[in-house]
Structures are given as C-alpha cells and as structure tokens.
Amino acid sequence: MNVKILRQASPFSKPYWQEFTYERNDNQTVAGMLDELNYKDDLKDKDGNPAPRIQWECSCLQGMCGGCAMVINHRPALACETFLRDIKGNTVILEPLKKFPTIADLVVDRGIIQENLKKADTYIEEYKGGNYEEYEHMYSAARCLKCGLCLEVCPNYKDGANFYGAAFANDCYLISARSAIRKEENKKAYDAHFAEGCSKSLSCVDVCPMQIPTLASIAKMNRKS
C-alpha cells in the first residue's frame, strides 16, 4: 500500500510530502507499520531514494498513553489503535496534529495542554469524599490521556490562547466533583476558558480514545453554576 507522510526535519524547517510503499497487513496498526518501515531495512521512499527515519512519539503501544496521536487519513486518531484493516482504499496519509507546533515529522509539542491547566489552577487542594454515585463518570474523566485529539478536531480550539477545549473541561469536572474548596474558582476558569467558547459540535466526543463522556461533564459543570 501507499504511505504518504507529511515530513518536517525540525521545528524551523519546511514541511514536505514523502511517499513510501508498505506491504499491507490488515492486522497491523499504523504504529506497527511505522516501526516496520523505519527498521525493517534502510529506509527508502517509493522511488528508491534514501529517506531519513520517520520521527513519531510512542510509549505504550496499546492505546493507553496518548503518545502517538496524529492525523490519519484526515482524522485525528492514535496510531497504535488504528488498524490497517480500517483504512479504506490503498493509501494511508499521515500528518502531525496541526494545532500544536511540530518538533519533527509526526512529533508535536503539546505542552500547551499542561500549561493551560496550570494557568487555570486545575487542582483539588482539599479533597471532598462522597459523590459515589458519580464514580463511573469521575473514573472515566480521570482516564484522559492529554493526547490532544479532542483539541485537534475542535472547531473552536485554535492555539489554546483563550479557549482550552475538552481536555480542560473534563479536568474541571473532576475538580468540581472532588474538591472541597476550589469549586467556585474552578467554575470561573471553566466559564472563561471553556463554556464561553464551546459551540457544542461535540466532535471531541467522537475522537476521544478513552470515550470520555465530555457532554456529561459539560452538563454537570453548567448545572453547578
């Protein structure tokens, strides 16, 4: 099959397209494919020209760390849980997430996610127990990978300068459910950096690899006003 990758040598160099051929194995994932392309042999593009090794980020290889988030055939997804059997046609197109600065090839700097959570003081400080009926929701929200897929797909999120996106909203819900003293402050930050900017397209829910019920988080945050 044909593998088309948007490449970039460093943060300051110009991006370019490069194509590779890969013997399709439907049970392989995009992550496994990248591994094989990179290290089965010397890497050559589809015309036989030597190519630099493809840079991409990975840690767990089983959809639990969010490292390998990228744009696969125009849809943001985790490479390690996107199987080639689900790729329609014979071409897979890989691009880095576009809402974050590119470091190299498919590696981006998602530091803004942590920065914004820090700016908005998203922490519990003093814990409040109880709420056991909300256990499943809290558990689910706490599974957020901070992978950035929800931000990539969001029509309202640009660069995180003011609107922080779904990852932030879910952390806000966790704070409101578990903090004894930071509820009010947390709600203010939520309103300023999420509620006022969200147009409820809910595309974030569709791409979330952890299937976090962001809509429920939003509903609870709005109710808690």
Next chain:
Amino acid sequence: MDKNEMRQKHILIVGSGIAGLSCAIECAERGMEVTLVSPFPSERAQSVLAAGGINAVLDSHEEGDSIESHIEDTLKGGCNIAGKESVRGLCAGAPERIKWLEKIGTVFTTDDNGTIMRRAFGGQSHKRTCYCGASTGKQIVTSLVMEARRYEGLGLIKRRFWMDFYEALIMDGVCYGAVFYNEATADLEMIAADSVVIATGGQNALFGKTTGSTLCDGYAAGRLFMQGVELKNLEFIQYHPTTLETAQKRMLISEAVRGEGGRLYYEEDGKRIYFMEEKFGERGNLMPRDIVSKTMESTGKDIFLDITFLGKKEILKRIPEVYELCLKYSGIDISKQSIPVSPSVHFFMGGIAVKNNHETNMKNLYAIGECASIYHGANRLGGNSLLAAVYGAKVAACSIEKSALTDETMYQEVEAIFQKDIDAGRAKLNEGRQSQSVFPAVYIRDMLAENMRKDLGIVRDEEKLKKGLDDVTYYLSVADKIKYDKSEMPFLSFSLTGILNLAKATLLSAMFRKESRGAHVRSDYPDTNDLYAYPSIVCFENGEFIVRLDKEGEYER
C-alpha cells in the same frame, strides 16, 4: 545565619511516573525546590499501564489479615532475600499511602459507603489489593499530576520536558546534579542539585518490546553503573504469566483477571486440564508470578485463561479495560472465549542498589520506583510495585529533607568543575551529526533484545548465559566505533553503551547465582542453595565487572 541556610534545598528528580511525581510532591510539601525532568509528560509514563492495584492492610481489612501477614507474604514471595526492615516499613507504611492517594483525589473503586474495595492477588494470604477498576496506575497518575500542579503554581515544582538523561555529575563519591540532552536545543544541559533522585523505571530495552513502555530502557541505570553506582539483584526478572501476543507488542492481561476468579488451563484430548489447580489446589491460579510462569513453561502446551463464567455484565464492571483490550487487539470477546496467554518479561526486581533510605552508594544520589532494587527480593508480588513507588518516594523525600545542603562554594562551581565532561559529550554528539552512515542504532538494540530473550529466558543455564555474554561483549566492543544514522534521535545512539553494559552486568549476575530462586531458574542448578540466600551486587571498577553477595547487609541499613 550561615550563607548555606539562605538557599532553599534544590532537588533534581529524573523521571515523572508515579515514583518521580510522588517524590516531587513530598519534597515540595517539605519546602524544598524541585526540578522534575522527563522527556515527555507523565501521561506517557509506564505507570499508566499498571492495572491491577496497590496492596495495603487497611483498618477495614479482611478478617485475619494484618500488617505482619503482608510483611510475611512479601518476604516469602521474594524468596527471603529482601531486607526485613525495609519490607516492614513498606507494609506498615502502606495504609497511610492509600489514605494520601485518596486525599489527593485518586478515584479508588469503593462500595456504596465509600470503603475502598480489595481484590485477591497472587501470593497473598488475604484480599488486600486496593484498586481503581483495572487502570489503577492511570488513576493514580491523574491525581498526582493535579497535586504536582498545585506546587507548580506555588513555584516549588518546576517541570522540564524534552530532556533525556545523559549522566550524573559525580565526584569523589558525591553526586552534584546531572546532565541532560535537551531535545529542543539539541545540546547538553547541566542541572546542579543538592540531591538527585532517579525514577526512570525498568530496563525494558534489554528485552525489546515487553509488556511495558518503550520509554523505559534502563539506560540511566546502565550509565550510572559505569559511573560507579552499584546495581543489585539484576538476575531477577519477572515473567508475567499472562500476556497476549499481538502484531505490535505483548500486552499484559492483568492479574486482576485471576483475582476475579480466572482459571488457567491447557487442552488435552479435547479435555481442559486446570494444571495450576491440580498442582497447587484451589488457589493455584493465584500462586506468585514466578511459580505460575515456571509451571506454564514446564507444561510445554498452549495455555488459556478463562473468565467467561463471570458473565459480560460483571466483566464490564470489574475489568472493563481487559475486555476492551482483548477485543480491540485480538478480536477476542472474553465473555465468550478464553484468552490465549503466555509469560513475558514484565518487571525488574533488580536495579540500582539502595539503602533503606533509598540512597545509593553515592552520597546525595537516590533511586526510587522500579529502577531501584529493594523490596521485592527474587520475585515481586502483584500490587507491591505501585506501593513501592509511592512509599519509596516518601522515604527518599524524608531522608533528603534531613541531609545537609551542598556547600555553597561547591554548588556555584559545579558547572566549571564538570565542564570538560560536557565538552567531551558535545564533541561526541557533533561527531554523530557529521555521520554519513545509514546504520541505525536501533539494529543493535534489536539484536541485543533477541539475544537476551533467548539466553536469559525463564529457564537459564551456563551454556546459554555464556553465549549471551559473548554476544553482548562483542556488541560492546563495536558499539562505540560504529557510525550511526544521524536521522535517528541522538538518544538512541548515545544510550547504547549504557544499555549494553547493563545487559552484561545482568548476564554476569545470572551466571554468578548458581542456584534457582524465585524468578531466577537454572536448569543446571535446579535447587535453592542457602549459600546464595543473599542479594547479589555488581559493580564496575576500571572496566572490570565484579559480582558479590551482600552477606553483611550493606544495603539493609
């Protein structure tokens, strides 16, 4: 006031998984200034894969359970070579650690009254494994990241990303900081500190793709070893009994499946043989991991794990992650089908040798979490690694709090003193940038992993170990001479020598221990021998590897 007292103590923590995060928080809570360094955010740490749970005998314990019993199980599981005093501290400190985790917001699975639920885990006489569904590690990471954020806001924790550990700054047996390769500037960067804490996880790269993260490679332990830091018990490598083969890696099937009643079997003449139950009785499936893996290997059969009888509803409630994982990666519906499982490398009981306060043989250099070797002896019990990570982090922080500040004059001059080491490192990196070679460093990593899987498997013997040693010695002799593909991350090539030396030290430790104990099984020495009832220590002196037994308990005080 002495000028030394003017400065806040500065702690450098390398690695931001559960151990590193916990230690950063504990240090910040004690008013120290922390720099927490890792290549990636904590969400990528291997800690997020820890599934099953964390052990503690809480007030609401099962009838008949006690801290004494937890201590006894841990020591026995470790085949009696872990330090009694440190294990006592671990088990006695466990309830407080759980309360702490709950207080900072960890979403533990509870009953309707808010009491934390416990599940049965291997090698334990009672149900004492607290858990958060089947993603305990992830839930803990989420709460720790939030708590660390609080101290970031206060300016006490400073997080640095895109930084790969390069080496420690060590002189005359004292550590003054560390050097990192900064991926953003593509240059080496020195960070001076009063104490350095290594929390870099296990040594997965020795075996290629294990159940863990590709980011945990053992380089830090290997490089520190070359700098004179002693390592301990390297021969004890845990093969987790139940892993699932997929196209891209071996995936862990949590022990929680057996904790919830899962049964291991193989098929013979169309009949299911529940071999663990036949051999060890009713609780056979929950024997310690070393015993389960050994027994599975000895059957020579394809092994399956059955949990179908729990029913889909309970499966989705108690172990949803396992259900999702099997369906996604193997197309197996575990509510209808058994899971094909086999043992695979999962955890390293061995690592950096530390005393009871988690300090290494270098003053002001500490190690915590999986990279440190202290509580688990020859085999670790499920649920004790998360405990060791959060408990050890606190012990280290308490010890660091009491230690003296580095002399101010020395602290100011650290950079000047180590400048020539940095220059040498830079020259080497520059040389790498000029390379025209297309040979990737990963090829050597891959060859090493293939050798280690063959020669340091579940069952070992002198011949295999010698062969492994020959191969690794050869790779070591060429690794520094080869020019590598410069389009790879520089870390991959500069980390090779450290990883290879660690592999060599591991093989030598395995050859040295001429007995079978826990996870170290030798077909040529099948019995446990009291002469070896001590931890092994390996050190590197003038290019020589020296292995010895810690008979005097140097590391148990």
